[in-house]
Amino acid sequence: xxxxxxxxxxxxxxxxxxxxxxxxxxxxxxxxxxxxxxxxxxxxxxxxxxxxxxxxxxxxxx
Numbered sequence: 130x131x132x133x134x135x136x137x138x139x140x141x142x143x144x145x146x147x148x149x150x151x152x153x154x155x156x157x158x159x160x161x162x163x164x165x166x167x168x169x170x171x172x173x174x175x176x177x178x179x180x181x182x183x184x185x186x187x188x189x190x191x
Contacts, residue, residue, distance in 0.1 A: 130175055132162050139166055155181070 135154030150166035161181040164173040176184070 130160065132157065132160075132173060132175075135162050137162075137164070137166075137169070153181075 132154065134157060136156045137152040137154045140151045140153065152164050152166045152169070154162040154164075155178070159178070161176045161178055162173050163176070163181075165171060
């Protein structure tokens with residue numbers, strides 16, 4: 130999958146300390162990309178937007 134046009138943003142829960150951060154790209158049609166901010170050229174996960182939205186919804190309940 131080509132994610133070259135992705136605009137990545139860090140999680141709002143990430144601190145400014147360069148720690149364990151997740152970046153999300155939701156600007157591409159039909160896919161949400163997730164990657165480790167410390168390894169931007171490393172592996173990425175992709176999700177259908179509805180699946181990602183459900184994950185975020187459930188994660189916020191914690």
